[in-house]
Amino acid sequence: MSASIQKVGPAIPIQCHAWSSDRQTIAVSHNDKLVELYKQQPGGSWNQTDILDQHDLRVNDIDWAPNTNRIVTCSADRNAYVWVQGADGKWKHTLVLLRINRAATCVRWSPQENKFAVGSGARIISICYLDEEKDWWVAKHIRKPLRSTITTVDWHPNNILLAAGCTDFKVRVFSTYIKEIEPKPSATEWGAKMPFANLMAEFSNSPTGGGWIHAVAFNEEGTRLAWVGHDSSIAVADAPSGMVMMKLKTNLLPFLSLLWIGPNRLLAAGHDCVPVLFHVDSAGKVSQGPKLEEGGNVVEATAAASAKNMFKNKDRLGQELVDSRLGTTHQNQINSMRILEGNKVEARRVSTTAGDGALVIWNLASGALAGKLAALKI
Amino acid sequence: LDSLHSENHVNANSEVTFERIGKMSKNTKSSAFRRIDVDQYNEDNYKEEVDNEPVTAGPNENEVTSLLSQNKQIDALKHVLSNAPLGNKNQAIKDASLNLVLRVLLSFKTSKIEEAVNQLDNEARDVLMKYIYRGFEVPNEGSSAQLLVWHEKVFALSGVGSIVRVLTDKKKL
Numbered sequence: 001m002s003a004s005i006q007k008v009g010p011a012i013p014i015q016c017h018a019w020s021s022d023r024q025t026i027a028v029s030h031n032d033k034l035v036e037l038y039k040q041q042p043g044g045s046w047n048q049t050d051i052l053d054q055h056d057l058r059v060n061d062i063d064w065a066p067n068t069n070r071i072v073t074c075s076a077d078r079n080a081y082v083w084v085q086g087a088d089g090k091w092k093h094t095l096v097l098l099r100i101n102r103a104a105t106c107v108r109w110s111p112q113e114n115k116f117a118v119g120s121g122a123r124i125i126s127i128c129y130l131d132e133e134k135d136w137w138v139a140k141h142i143r144k145p146l147r148s149t150i151t152t153v154d155w156h157p158n159n160i161l162l163a164a165g166c167t168d169f170k171v172r173v174f175s176t177y178i179k180e181i182e183p184k185p186s187a188t189e190w191g192a193k194m195p196f197a198n199l200m201a202e203f204s205n206s207p208t209g210g211g212w213i214h215a216v217a218f219n220e221e222g223t224r225l226a227w228v229g230h231d232s233s234i235a236v237a238d239a240p241s242g243m244v245m246m247k248l249k250t251n252l253l254p255f256l257s258l259l260w261i262g263p264n265r266l267l268a269a270g271h272d273c274v275p276v277l278f279h280v281d282s283a284g285k286v287s288q289g290p291k292l293e294e295g296g297n298v299v300e301a302t303a304a305a306s307a308k309n310m311f312k313n314k315d316r317l318g319q320e321l322v323d324s325r326l327g328t329t330h331q332n333q334i335n336s337m338r339i340l341e342g343n344k345v346e347a348r349r350v351s352t353t354a355g356d357g358a359l360v361i362w363n364l365a366s367g368a369l370a371g372k373l374a375a376l377k378i
Numbered sequence: 379l380d381s382l383h384s385e386n387h388v389n390a391n392s393e394v395t396f397e398r399i400g401k402m403s404k405n406t407k408s409s410a411f412r413r414i415d416v417d418q419y420n421e422d423n424y425k426e427e428v429d430n431e432p433v434t435a436g437p438n439e440n441e442v443t444s445l446l447s448q449n450k451q452i453d454a455l456k457h458v459l460s461n462a463p464l465g466n467k468n469q470a471i472k473d474a475s476l477n478l479v480l481r482v483l484l485s486f487k488t489s490k491i492e493e494a495v496n497q498l499d500n501e502a503r504d505v506l507m508k509y510i511y512r513g514f515e516v517p518n519e520g521s522s523a524q525l526l527v528w529h530e531k532v533f534a535l536s537g538v539g540s541i542v543r544v545l546t547d548k549k550k551l
Contacts, residue, residue, distance in 0.1 A: 048537050121421075147424060147425060147427070168427070169548065170423070196484065206548045210546045210548035210549075211542075211543075211546040211547075212545050230541035230542070230546050231542060231543050231546040231547060232538070232542045232543060249500065249504065249539060249543065250537075250539045251535075251536045251537025251539035251540060252537060252539055253538050253539070253542065254540065254542055
């Protein structure tokens with residue numbers, strides 16, 4: 001089976017998830033202020049090993065740094081915490097003062113894990129780095145020209161450039177160069193001058209349409225930036241060819257999350273409850289591939305078969321048969337997707353969490369899915 | 379008491395007091411302050427970006443009428459869709475264009491609708507879907523029934539995505 005459902009806690013919508021570097025433990029948040037850590041047991045089930053309970057309001061995003069093994073969480077309570085695991089296995093928290101007056105919406109560790117970026121409803125991106133002397137996390141702000149809530153951030157491999165998607169329908173690339181902790185970066189395809197908070201590029205999702213930006217993703221080399229918007233579109237900007245942006249308007253429901261799973265391949269998932277493959281050609285043009293599984297509505301014929309139940313349903317629901325169960329594995333919109341095994345050049349397994357509280361692991365390297373991916377090669 | 383309500387009443391003995399009361403009542407007499415929209419002064423408000431892109435003035439009515447009279451309905455359809463005044467600030471132009479488009483849509487025989495929709499490209503179908511929903515807003519003699527057929531044909535090709543774009547697109551018809 002190419003898609004396997006895992007049970008990590010109750011069937012309450014999962015807001016976000018992140019994996020440990022050995023992929024044995026997953027951190028999830030079930031739409032509340034707690035972050036729960038589940039460890040996979042030999043039999044395949046998941047046991048809850050820890051609860052990280054410091055936030056006062058809903059946890060909006062979690063990121064787990066693979067090398068330094070630090071977890072960062074951000075919440076609607078305008079705070080972020082960095083969690084470090086002690087020798088005894090217990091997680092100790094450090095409050096990070098983001099200095100924002102609205103909820104924090106998204107957080108990501110930088111590739112070298114010495115900084116992390118937090119987007120917020122305060123129209124500010126907080127770039128936080130560790131001040132070694134005082135042993136606390138300092139936040140620097142990027143404000144201009146953000147005009148609305150930042151919904152998503154992604155780092156460029158050079159540890160300096162950051163892409164941010166916003167509810168003002170724009171995607172921007174900023175420099176987050178902090179001279180106290182890192183050497184001056186060399187020029188990239190996105191530009192040469194990189195003082196802190198410099199706007200390197202700005203792309204508008206709105207001339208042909210609109211829609212909040214839900215996810216942004218740099219490819220492996222950092223030469224291309226892909227994003228998905230609420231107008232059911234997916235777009236890719238190519239820096240080497242002069243910031244050319246190619247947008248595809250799909251006839252599906254909007255996507256909420258996005259991953260590069262190959263040098264020319266994107267996986268997007270969202271309100272259709274199933275990941276969809278996209279291919280990007282050498283010119284940057286995006287074309288839609290297959291969904292990872294077909295689904296239609298499944299009619300639950302078991303109890304509703306009898307005439308009595310049919311009329312009962314007609315009276316209660318207005319229709320004879322109960323067909324609200326989706327044919328896809330997920331029963332609700334997918335809002336978070338991570339590469340479980342592999343990397344942006346070759347992803348073998350991908351995990352998704354959704355509003356149905358389920359964690360599903362998709363095996364891209366074998367079985368039916370591999371066939372679909374192979375068919376996608378041009 | 380009485381003096382609070384009648385400003386003109388001035389008592390020579392306590393002019394100053396009454397003057398002050400007069401000033402007080404003058405301040406509270408007008409309730410215009412209650413009608414100020416204080417939210418516009420909130421500095422956290424989202425400020426829409428000023429869009430300087432040129433907008434079309436809408437389809438040419440004469441051209442459309444002549445195409446319709448020549449029975450070139452599909453051409454008329456293509457003309458009105460490619461000249462749609464998206465994002466135009468002039469409401470009169472938008473209303474006139476809507477009426478023109480509805481005329482074109484309702485001039486089709488139901489059996490010819492599918493063929494017409496097939497000839498449009500994706501951009502045009504998105505604009506058409508926007509007009510279909512605008513048409514639903516102003517129903518008249520049998521228009522909604524015809525529009526529902528249009529809706530079904532466009533939906534078959536452009537899916538829910540086109541309907542999502544009706545809701546999210548910045549440039550309204």
